[in-house]
Amino acid sequence: MARNLIADVDLSAIRHNYCLARAQAAHAHAVAIIKADAYGHGAVRVARALETEADAFGVAAIEEALELREGGITRPILLLEGFFEAEELELICQHQLWTAMHSLEQLALLERFLQQRTDVSGLHVWLKIDSGMHRLGVHPDDVQSALERLQALTAVESVVAMSHFACADEPQRPDTLRQLQQIDRSLSGMNIARSLCNSAGVMHWPQAHHQWLRPGIMLYGASPFAEPQPVAAQLKPGMTLSTEIIAIREVPAGDAVGYGASWIAEVPTRIATLAVGYADGYSRHAPSGTPVWLNGRRAALAGRVSMDMATVDLSLHPEARVGDRVELWGANIPVNEVADYCGTIPYTLLSGLTRRVKRRYTSE
Ligand SMILES: Cc1ncc(COP(=O)(O)O)c(C=O)c1O
CATH class of the missing domain: 2.40.37.10 (Lyase, Ornithine Decarboxylase; Chain A, domain 1)
Structure with missing residues (x-):
């Protein structure tokens, strides 16, 4: 008798949860976060199940993106931490990946790469701002100049400003509002799409929804909150x-x-x-x-x-x-x-x- 330990993954529940996330912000797009093998659910299978609905997929690193492409996934894929070394830029172009850019060093690498590869076009870059979590992202003082440098690159087709909340799952704390103010200051006067919300942001912070959501844990039917929450009550276990x-x-x-x-x-x-x-x-x-x-x-x-x-x-x-x-x-x-x-x-x-x-x- 085989050892009979099984994880049954309900792909229709995951689809339901993705649609629930999107329904929180009628006009926003949503990157389905499927890094870490879709939080243990199987990235290729989850991506295939969401391919019609999902606007894009989010992964931690290029290996995860390539696994999706090898699995036949053609939708946009965003590298949430960007590239770790310059060599990945070739693969990013070849596989039409979207890349986050969290540091001025990454920006300089991209500029150098594009000086040599003048044939490249259609790049999608998500500039990450450190609005207070202090993990990744360019310093608020450098945001405007980094955006100007990105917009000067003809190979770059679109730029989104992204940031990540440290405490969105704790609604009573003032940290999220402070981060939102910092983001407003960093982007003042700039007309640029924003992506700020993880699942907790999607579920609790409508003022932060903007153009692009990034739900992860809620896709799998789990709640980021310690306390009961109205949107969480509508999730289905994945x-x-x-x-x-x-x-x-x-x-x-x-x-x-x-x-x-x-x-x-x-x-x-x-x-x-x-x-x-x-x-x-x-x-x-x-x-x-x-x-x-x-x-x-x-x-x-x-x-x-x-x-x-x-x-x-x-x-x-x-x-x-x-x-x-x-x-x-x-x-x-x-x-x-x-x-x-x-x-x-x-x-x-x-x-x-x-x-x-x-x-x-x-x-x-
Ligand atoms: C940059 C980024 N966006 C979105 C998410 C999704 O977060 P959650 O699973 O809490 O929805 C993560 C996950 O850690 C992340 O690192």
């Missing part, structure tokens, strides 16, 4: 991660389960062993009590997650048998909730799923 019970035993009162003997049975307890562990990407930080879904209701982890297995308390499931399927996250156990138990965010759980997990696609 993935159900499930496995099987591979063994059941009676553990006497006082005996412990798993590494570190951290969970001790208070009464005689049936314990199920599941075929899932941290080498699959199911977090070792999921503590005892983390919910799973078994036969139409919840059960809870009992004992530490190990590399290939996890254990569950069957006290409320006398009917459970070896071979029963168990949902680890999906429609019944939101990935956001599992992330809370693990002290992390849904991004790390979804993108951390490893090759060992079989992906199965529904509704192409």
